[in-house]
Amino acid sequence: MNTLIAYATKYGCAQKCVLELSNELKGKVEIVNLKEKTNVNLSKFDRVIIGGSIYMGKIQKEVTDFINRNLDVLLSKETGLFICGMQEGDMLEKEIKENFPSDLISRSKTVKYFGGEFIFNKMNFMEKVIVKKVSKITSDKSYIQHSNIKKFAEDFNSKYQ
Numbered sequence: 270m271n272t273l274i275a276y277a278t279k280y281g282c283a284q285k286c287v288l289e290l291s292n293e294l295k296g297k298v299e300i301v302n303l304k305e306k307t308n309v310n311l312s313k314f315d316r317v318i319i320g321g322s323i324y325m326g327k328i329q330k331e332v333t334d335f336i337n338r339n340l341d342v343l344l345s346k347e348t349g350l351f352i353c354g355m356q357e358g359d360m361l362e363k364e365i366k367e368n369f370p371s372d373l374i375s376r377s378k379t380v381k382y383f384g385g386e387f388i389f390n391k392m393n394f395m396e397k398v399i400v401k402k403v404s405k406i407t408s409d410k411s412y413i414q415h416s417n418i419k420k421f422a423e424d425f426n427s428k429y430q
Protein backbone atom coordinates (compact mmCIF):
# COMPACT_ATOMS: atom_id res chain seq x y z
CA MET A 270 0.00 0.00 0.00
CA ASN A 271 1.34 3.39 -1.00
CA THR A 272 0.03 6.31 1.02
CA LEU A 273 0.37 9.99 0.20
CA ILE A 274 -0.05 12.60 2.93
CA ALA A 275 -0.63 16.00 1.30
CA TYR A 276 -0.75 18.86 3.79
CA ALA A 277 -0.16 22.55 4.42
CA THR A 278 1.03 24.36 7.50
CA LYS A 279 1.82 27.93 8.48
CA TYR A 280 3.82 27.55 11.68
CA GLY A 281 4.57 23.82 11.73
CA CYS A 282 1.86 22.27 13.88
CA ALA A 283 0.22 20.37 11.00
CA GLN A 284 3.68 19.19 9.95
CA LYS A 285 4.35 17.81 13.44
CA CYS A 286 1.03 15.97 13.34
CA VAL A 287 1.78 14.59 9.88
CA LEU A 288 5.16 13.23 11.00
CA GLU A 289 3.55 11.62 14.05
CA LEU A 290 0.84 10.11 11.85
CA SER A 291 3.29 8.83 9.24
CA ASN A 292 5.19 6.93 11.94
CA GLU A 293 2.00 5.09 12.88
CA LEU A 294 0.91 4.15 9.34
CA LYS A 295 1.63 0.79 7.79
CA GLY A 296 3.16 0.52 4.31
CA LYS A 297 5.05 3.12 2.29
CA VAL A 298 4.24 6.73 3.11
CA GLU A 299 5.17 9.78 1.05
CA ILE A 300 4.67 13.27 2.48
CA VAL A 301 4.10 16.36 0.33
CA ASN A 302 3.96 19.91 1.65
CA LEU A 303 1.47 21.57 -0.72
CA LYS A 304 3.09 24.96 -0.15
CA GLU A 305 6.28 23.59 -1.70
CA LYS A 306 4.86 21.28 -4.36
CA THR A 307 1.46 21.63 -5.98
CA ASN A 308 1.68 19.12 -8.82
CA VAL A 309 1.48 15.63 -7.42
CA ASN A 310 1.04 12.52 -9.54
CA LEU A 311 -1.63 10.59 -7.66
CA SER A 312 -1.59 7.50 -9.86
CA LYS A 313 1.00 5.63 -7.75
CA PHE A 314 -0.95 6.05 -4.50
CA ASP A 315 -3.71 3.75 -3.25
CA ARG A 316 -4.48 5.97 -0.29
CA VAL A 317 -4.40 9.74 0.10
CA ILE A 318 -4.56 11.66 3.39
CA ILE A 319 -5.21 15.40 3.12
CA GLY A 320 -5.12 18.06 5.81
CA GLY A 321 -4.05 21.48 6.96
CA SER A 322 -4.58 24.06 9.66
CA ILE A 323 -7.46 26.49 10.11
CA TYR A 324 -7.06 30.28 10.18
CA MET A 325 -10.14 32.47 10.62
CA GLY A 326 -12.31 29.49 9.75
CA LYS A 327 -10.45 28.50 6.59
CA ILE A 328 -7.96 25.80 5.70
CA GLN A 329 -4.94 26.81 3.57
CA LYS A 330 -5.81 27.72 -0.03
CA GLU A 331 -3.19 25.21 -1.25
CA VAL A 332 -5.22 22.40 0.35
CA THR A 333 -8.50 23.58 -1.20
CA ASP A 334 -6.84 24.02 -4.61
CA PHE A 335 -5.29 20.55 -4.42
CA ILE A 336 -8.66 18.99 -3.62
CA ASN A 337 -10.52 20.93 -6.32
CA ARG A 338 -7.93 20.06 -8.98
CA ASN A 339 -7.98 16.35 -8.11
CA LEU A 340 -11.47 15.73 -6.76
CA ASP A 341 -12.49 13.08 -9.32
CA VAL A 342 -9.31 11.07 -8.74
CA LEU A 343 -9.54 11.52 -4.96
CA LEU A 344 -13.08 10.15 -4.95
CA SER A 345 -11.75 6.96 -6.54
CA LYS A 346 -9.07 6.47 -3.82
CA GLU A 347 -9.09 5.50 -0.19
CA THR A 348 -8.96 8.84 1.60
CA GLY A 349 -8.60 10.32 5.07
CA LEU A 350 -8.98 13.97 6.13
CA PHE A 351 -7.74 16.00 9.09
CA ILE A 352 -7.61 19.54 10.35
CA CYS A 353 -5.45 21.28 12.95
CA GLY A 354 -7.05 24.12 14.89
CA MET A 355 -7.75 25.47 18.34
CA GLN A 356 -11.53 25.49 18.24
CA GLU A 357 -13.45 23.05 20.38
CA GLY A 358 -16.76 21.20 20.44
CA ASP A 359 -19.32 21.74 17.67
CA MET A 360 -17.10 24.27 15.93
CA LEU A 361 -14.74 21.49 14.90
CA GLU A 362 -17.48 19.66 13.03
CA LYS A 363 -18.44 22.93 11.36
CA GLU A 364 -14.84 23.65 10.34
CA ILE A 365 -14.48 20.20 8.82
CA LYS A 366 -17.78 20.52 6.91
CA GLU A 367 -16.92 23.99 5.62
CA ASN A 368 -13.42 23.13 4.46
CA PHE A 369 -13.84 19.83 2.61
CA PRO A 370 -16.34 18.87 -0.10
CA SER A 371 -19.22 16.86 1.37
CA ASP A 372 -18.77 13.90 -1.01
CA LEU A 373 -15.10 13.65 -0.04
CA ILE A 374 -16.02 13.72 3.66
CA SER A 375 -18.65 11.04 3.27
CA ARG A 376 -16.41 8.79 1.17
CA SER A 377 -13.39 9.16 3.47
CA LYS A 378 -12.68 6.31 5.85
CA THR A 379 -11.38 8.59 8.56
CA VAL A 380 -11.94 12.29 9.26
CA LYS A 381 -10.35 13.72 12.40
CA TYR A 382 -9.33 16.80 14.32
CA PHE A 383 -5.69 16.76 15.47
CA GLY A 384 -5.82 19.79 17.79
CA GLY A 385 -3.40 22.69 17.53
CA GLU A 386 -0.92 25.02 19.14
CA PHE A 387 -0.57 28.70 19.86
CA ILE A 388 3.09 29.74 19.78
CA PHE A 389 3.13 33.50 20.25
CA ASN A 390 6.67 34.24 19.10
CA LYS A 391 5.84 32.74 15.68
CA MET A 392 2.78 34.99 15.19
CA ASN A 393 2.83 38.46 13.68
CA PHE A 394 1.48 41.42 15.63
CA MET A 395 -2.07 41.24 14.25
CA GLU A 396 -2.28 37.49 14.83
CA LYS A 397 -1.27 37.96 18.46
CA VAL A 398 -3.97 40.61 18.90
CA ILE A 399 -6.63 38.40 17.24
CA VAL A 400 -5.72 35.26 19.20
CA LYS A 401 -5.66 37.08 22.55
CA LYS A 402 -8.97 38.80 21.84
CA VAL A 403 -10.85 35.80 20.42
CA SER A 404 -9.46 32.92 22.51
CA LYS A 405 -8.49 34.87 25.66
CA ILE A 406 -5.30 32.77 25.64
CA THR A 407 -2.22 34.89 26.28
CA SER A 408 0.66 32.42 26.49
CA ASP A 409 1.87 29.44 24.46
CA LYS A 410 -0.45 26.47 24.48
CA SER A 411 -0.03 23.05 22.87
CA TYR A 412 -3.20 21.10 22.46
CA ILE A 413 -2.16 18.44 19.94
CA GLN A 414 -4.54 15.48 20.22
CA HIS A 415 -2.08 12.59 20.08
CA SER A 416 -4.87 10.10 20.78
CA ASN A 417 -6.78 11.28 17.68
CA ILE A 418 -3.67 10.90 15.54
CA LYS A 419 -3.22 7.38 16.85
CA LYS A 420 -6.89 6.57 16.28
CA PHE A 421 -6.71 7.95 12.73
CA ALA A 422 -3.76 5.65 11.99
CA GLU A 423 -5.51 2.67 13.58
CA ASP A 424 -8.68 3.27 11.52
CA PHE A 425 -6.63 3.62 8.38
CA ASN A 426 -4.41 0.61 9.06
CA SER A 427 -7.25 -1.70 9.98
CA LYS A 428 -9.39 -0.85 7.00
CA TYR A 429 -6.71 -1.38 4.41
CA GLN A 430 -5.21 -4.73 5.16
Ligand SMILES: Cc1cc2nc3c(=O)[nH]c(=O)nc-3n(C[C@H](O)[C@H](O)[C@H](O)COP(=O)(O)O)c2cc1C
Nearest residue numbers: 278279280281282283322325326354355356385386
Ligand atom coordinates in the same frame (compact mmCIF):
# COMPACT_ATOMS: atom_id res chain seq x y z
C1 LIG B 1 -4.62 34.42 13.57
C2 LIG B 1 -5.07 33.02 13.88
C3 LIG B 1 -6.36 32.62 13.57
C4 LIG B 1 -6.80 31.32 13.87
N1 LIG B 1 -8.08 30.94 13.55
C5 LIG B 1 -8.50 29.70 13.87
C6 LIG B 1 -9.83 29.29 13.55
O1 LIG B 1 -10.61 30.00 12.94
N2 LIG B 1 -10.21 28.04 13.93
C7 LIG B 1 -9.36 27.18 14.58
O2 LIG B 1 -9.77 26.06 14.90
N3 LIG B 1 -8.09 27.54 14.88
C8 LIG B 1 -7.65 28.77 14.53
N4 LIG B 1 -6.36 29.14 14.82
C9 LIG B 1 -5.46 28.17 15.46
C10 LIG B 1 -4.56 27.48 14.45
O3 LIG B 1 -5.30 26.66 13.59
C11 LIG B 1 -3.54 26.67 15.25
O4 LIG B 1 -2.64 27.57 15.84
C12 LIG B 1 -2.81 25.60 14.46
O5 LIG B 1 -2.08 24.80 15.35
C13 LIG B 1 -1.90 26.18 13.40
O6 LIG B 1 -1.30 25.15 12.69
P1 LIG B 1 -0.04 25.36 11.74
O7 LIG B 1 1.14 25.70 12.63
O8 LIG B 1 0.12 24.04 11.07
O9 LIG B 1 -0.37 26.44 10.76
C14 LIG B 1 -5.90 30.41 14.50
C15 LIG B 1 -4.59 30.83 14.81
C16 LIG B 1 -4.17 32.10 14.50
C17 LIG B 1 -2.74 32.50 14.83
